[in-house]
Amino acid sequence: xxxxxIKRLLFFIPTLLIISLxxxIISLxxxxxxxxxxxxxxxxxxxxxxxxxxxxxxxIWRKKLGLDLPVFYISIQSFASPDTLHRxxxxxxxxxxxxxxxxxxxxxxxxxxxxxxxxxxTASTTISPHAYNSSPEKAGALNEIKFACLTLFSAHNPGQVxxxxxxxxxxxxxxxxxxxxxxxxxxxGSYNTMKSARTVYKNYIPxxxxxxxxxxxxxxxxxxxxxxxxxxxxxxxxxxxDFGTSYITGLPVMQxxxxxxxxxxxxxxxxxxIAYFISIPVGIFSAASIGGAFDRISNGVLLMxxxxxxxWVATLLLLMFANPSVxxxxxxxxxxxxxxxxxxxxxxxIIMITIPYMILPLxxxxxxxxxxxxxxxxxxxxxxxxxxxxxxxxxxxxxxxAVLMDHxxxxxxxxxxxxxxxxxxxxxxxxxxxxxxxxxxGMGFQTLFAIHHQNYPxxxxxxxxxGFMSLTGYLLADILYAWTDPRISFRKAIG
Amino acid sequence: xxxxxxDPGDLFSRYTLAQLSDPAFNPSQxxxxxxxxxxxxxxxxxxxxxxxTGLGMYKITxxxxxxxxxxxxxxxxxxxxxxxxxxxxxxEKIIFKVNRDPNSQDLEFKSQAMDATGSISTKVxxxxxxxxxxxxxxxxxxxxxxxxxxAAFNTRPDGxxxxxxxxxxxxxxxxxxxxxxxxxxxVVHKGKNKRMVGPVSFxxxxxxxxxxxxxxxxxxxxxMLDKAGWKDTDGDNIRDKVIDGSxxxxxxxxxxxxxxxxxxxxxxxxxESMYKGGIKAELxxxxxxxxxxxxxxHDFDMMLGSWASSMLPDDFTQLxxxxxxxxxxxxxxxxxxAETDALxxxxxxxxxxxxxxxxxxxxxxxxxxxxxxxxxxxxxxRVVIHRRFANAEMYFERPGFTVNNLKLLNPGSMQxxxxxx
Numbered sequence: 001x002x003x004x005x006i007k008r009l010l011f012f013i014p015t016l017l018i019i020s021l022x023x024x025i026i027s028l029x030x031x032x033x034x035x036x037x038x039x040x041x042x043x044x045x046x047x048x049x050x051x052x053x054x055x056x057x058x059x060i061w062r063k064k065l066g067l068d069l070p071v072f073y074i075s076i077q078s079f080a081s082p083d084t085l086h087r088x089x090x091x092x093x094x095x096x097x098x099x100x101x102x103x104x105x106x107x108x109x110x111x112x113x114x115x116x117x118x119x120x121x122t123a124s125t126t127i128s129p130h131a132y133n134s135s136p137e138k139a140g141a142l143n144e145i146k147f148a149c150l151t152l153f154s155a156h157n158p159g160q161v162x163x164x165x166x167x168x169x170x171x172x173x174x175x176x177x178x179x180x181x182x183x184x185x186x187x188x189g190s191y192n193t194m195k196s197a198r199t200v201y202k203n204y205i206p207x208x209x210x211x212x213x214x215x216x217x218x219x220x221x222x223x224x225x226x227x228x229x230x231x232x233x234x235x236x237x238x239x240x241x242d243f244g245t246s247y248i249t250g251l252p253v254m255q256x257x258x259x260x261x262x263x264x265x266x267x268x269x270x271x272x273x274i275a276y277f278i279s280i281p282v283g284i285f286s287a288a289s290i291g292g293a294f295d296r297i298s299n300g301v302l303l304m305x306x307x308x309x310x311x312w313v314a315t316l317l318l319l320m321f322a323n324p325s326v327x328x329x330x331x332x333x334x335x336x337x338x339x340x341x342x343x344x345x346x347x348x349x350i351i352m353i354t355i356p357y358m359i360l361p362l363x364x365x366x367x368x369x370x371x372x373x374x375x376x377x378x379x380x381x382x383x384x385x386x387x388x389x390x391x392x393x394x395x396x397x398x399x400x401x402a403v404l405m406d407h408x409x410x411x412x413x414x415x416x417x418x419x420x421x422x423x424x425x426x427x428x429x430x431x432x433x434x435x436x437x438x439x440x441x442g443m444g445f446q447t448l449f450a451i452h453h454q455n456y457p458x459x460x461x462x463x464x465x466x467g468f469m470s471l472t473g474y475l476l477a478d479i480l481y482a483w484t485d486p487r488i489s490f491r492k493a494i495g
Numbered sequence: 496x497x498x499x500x501x502d503p504g505d506l507f508s509r510y511t512l513a514q515l516s517d518p519a520f521n522p523s524q525x526x527x528x529x530x531x532x533x534x535x536x537x538x539x540x541x542x543x544x545x546x547x548t549g550l551g552m553y554k555i556t557x558x559x560x561x562x563x564x565x566x567x568x569x570x571x572x573x574x575x576x577x578x579x580x581x582x583x584x585x586x587e588k589i590i591f592k593v594n595r596d597p598n599s600q601d602l603e604f605k606s607q608a609m610d611a612t613g614s615i616s617t618k619v620x621x622x623x624x625x626x627x628x629x630x631x632x633x634x635x636x637x638x639x640x641x642x643x644x645x646a647a648f649n650t651r652p653d654g655x656x657x658x659x660x661x662x663x664x665x666x667x668x669x670x671x672x673x674x675x676x677x678x679x680x681x682v683v684h685k686g687k688n689k690r691m692v693g694p695v696s697f698x699x700x701x702x703x704x705x706x707x708x709x710x711x712x713x714x715x716x717x718x719m720l721d722k723a724g725w726k727d728t729d730g731d732n733i734r735d736k737v738i739d740g741s742x743x744x745x746x747x748x749x750x751x752x753x754x755x756x757x758x759x760x761x762x763x764x765x766x767e768s769m770y771k772g773g774i775k776a777e778l779x780x781x782x783x784x785x786x787x788x789x790x791x792x793h794d795f796d797m798m799l800g801s802w803a804s805s806m807l808p809d810d811f812t813q814l815x816x817x818x819x820x821x822x823x824x825x826x827x828x829x830x831x832x833a834e835t836d837a838l839x840x841x842x843x844x845x846x847x848x849x850x851x852x853x854x855x856x857x858x859x860x861x862x863x864x865x866x867x868x869x870x871x872x873x874x875x876x877r878v879v880i881h882r883r884f885a886n887a888e889m890y891f892e893r894p895g896f897t898v899n900n901l902k903l904l905n906p907g908s909m910q911x912x913x914x915x916x
Contacts, residue, residue: 031781150792249538252538257559323602323605326607332608454782
């Protein structure tokens with residue numbers, strides 16, 4: 001069995017790699033700028049008033065998040081692109097440069113043109129509009145110049161650029177902004193040079209580079225030693241449980257998730273145990289009395305339970321059992337009293353206090369599972385009870401209880417194991433609807449909240465951890481299958 | 496924050512403000528500053544009650560994420576013996592409880608498990624107010640606020656990524672006539688919000704009452720669009736116009752927040768109504784960060800948003816001065832010219848209300864005539880306070896009531912109850 005487990009563990013590695021690669025790709029594709037989101041989290045107000053300060057802060061965050069690195073180990077780009085293009089920030093600037101490279105292919109001239117826009121923009125911002133208080137038209141023209149510069153950072157079409165340049169020239173000349181004239185001439189000159197000295201052919205020559213330090217590597221292994229994690233400054237890598245920081249709270253993602261995992265795990269584990277306690281006897285008894293009153297009634301009830309949507313049942317239960325106008329037996333929300341458990345509460349007292357908070361959500365969590373599991377056990381048992389070895393056992397005069405439990409049920413346990421394997425991923429994924437309705441601070445709500453607020457580090461962490469837990473669950477299930485049913489041979493499974 | 500909390504080692508006495516604000520100053524050459532910054536920015540100061548100490552009258556003693564936060568009165572706060580009403584802190588303990596489900600909120604108020612809130616939904620409060628038991632036990636109301644929602648036009652698009660759809664004030668006014676604001680308030684907010692006509696709250700003395708609500712009149716809006724040159728020339732039910740030599744269709748993205756379903760409902764109702772006038776708005780849900788970033792960079796056609804204001808006199812610089820447009824500030828729509836800038840500056844520096852108020856009214860008129868926003872509505876805050884408390888006043892300002900002024904009428908017989916944030 002040890003060899004089998006080792007072999008299965010080895011299969012884990014490529015699967016985990018694929019999961020992490022997918023999670024990484026999703027994080028890259030996520031809309032919005034992670035640096036911007038982190039600046040918003042840190043400033044609290046979601047707004048830093050001065051754009052220059054904001055840009056400086058965003059650059060610091062880009063470095064912290066490793067966004068100034070190439071994306072992957074291998075980069076394939078054109079010979080016309082500089083190998084440091086990925087460092088250009090903001091993203092809009094980089095996109096413009098990429099477009100210009102595709103159009104003209106002469107990086108030094110493109111860079112010069114880009115810098116000349118920046119120079120004119122900077123020069124225009126150094127002139128205070130208050131200097132023209134006596135001339136509102138000039139103050140307005142200065143604003144138009146600044147905006148025309150801004151729009152040049154997103155313009156690549158020659159017709160549009162020329163229109164903008166002409167507009168700038170006119171504004172500067174007509175309003176007598178002589179200080180801006182040299183910058184304007186430089187801008188027009190660099191644009192003309194860029195257009196005339198084009199080397200578009202360079203775009204068709206591929207250039208491959210290997211990047212030992214890249215975003216994917218950093219995401220997996222952190223920014224320190226890849227093996228030991230030593231000297232890590234901003235990230236220790238997901239391999240060491242570092243999924244970055246939450247956009248909303250600024251806390252490390254795992255620190256934010258662990259309390260929620262505990263609650264979801266508690267509900268999942270207790271729920272599964274209760275579900276087993278109910279569904280196994282129901283399934284067995286139903287199979288043993290097939291066609292009888294119990295079988296028919298339980299079938300009807302289970303089918304009805306299975307068909308009922310959970311949000312409806314949860315709301316109904318709330319309105320029935322947490323309603324002062326009907327029956328107020330259970331609390332309407334939360335998992336603990338707001339006043340706490342009391343300083344000297346024993347573990348038993350804590351459990352007793354918590355139970356009322358758990359009953360309604362647990363019922364919602366398990367009724368569908370009970371229905372499914374009971375039916376599975378029943379079908380599985382019916383199949384076994386029709387086999388020859390059961391007839392032989394009965395012919396030998398074995399008591400019916402022994403026939404059912406020691407023979408038939410022993411071979412009908414596979415569906416139970418399959419469900420057990422789902423407990424681990426369930427503890428990470430949580431139950432979105434139930435946790436929202438009952439205000440349970442579990443993973444379901446965390447997931448909903450993270451998706452709703454596009455808190456991608458948390459979403460990616462949940463995605464990766466769920467994948468990991470599913471794999472672990474399947475491994476456990478495989479081992480339990482083999483342990484439960486000797487007919488499942490390790491050798492066959494391996495071979 | 497007191498120095499003993501943010502700088503217990505008296506580090507900043509060794510630096511002058513001039514030193515720190517000098518562009519040549521390099522903090523990385525001062526490891527003690529780097530260490531201080533790392534400590535200061537540590538998330539524990541925002542999440543761990545042990546490290547969260549402010550200047551207020553209460554201290555956070557427990558924080559169960561997603562469940563509740565408990566505040567307890569400080570025993571040595573300087574306001575302890577104050578007789579001034581605003582400085583009193585009457586409850587010994589305040590518990591802010593999280594409850595996200597409307598049904599559950601309803602039940603918790605019916606069972607009196609909650610004492611107060613300033614943040615339940617309109618629908619929940621309407622349901623609760625229909626229950627005589629609730630009205631017996633609680634004060635409640637829809638309270639005016641200084642906040643308002645709007646739909647902003649990009650009035651100065653670059654003409655490249657965003658076409659010149661809304662550069663003409665007549666077009667903006669015509670579109671404003673296509674928006675069924677009253678219907679939106681009725682359907683989405685159960686009639687519990689109030690219409691806005693300009694950037695100043697009707698609660699303020701500066702409000703220009705002469706400005707009338709833009710009427711909902713699709714036919715009149717269509718005529719105005721026709722007159723402005725926007726006509727459906729190709730029979731596809733979308734208006735178009737030749738701008739800078741090329742045909743442009745009145746087809747654009749309407750950005751709105753994903754935070755609350757109400758935004759989607761508003762955007763949908765607006766888009767449906769505009770379509771009747773030959774305008775196609777594609778719904779574009781965005782998270783707050785991206786929507787605000789796009790707005791600051793003028794990277795939008797039309798967007799929904801809201802502003803929170805206060806009882807203080809308005810300073811219009813942030814939202815309406817042209818300097819806030821060119822510096823990627825909050826003048827998203829590109830409103831303004833030298834005249835409005837001068838007026839904004841004058842309002843800011845005028846203290847005499849006899850002079851200032853007419854200026855503010857004049858400014859509102861200019862905004863109204865330019866219509867850079869379709870001013871939608873001022874939201875009403877939903878406030879509930881249990882009748883067991885005295886001082887249960889409701890205010891226009893957030894959170895709608897003063898928690899620290901609530902006083903138990905009969906403390907001996909009361910159980911501990913909660914407030915929702």
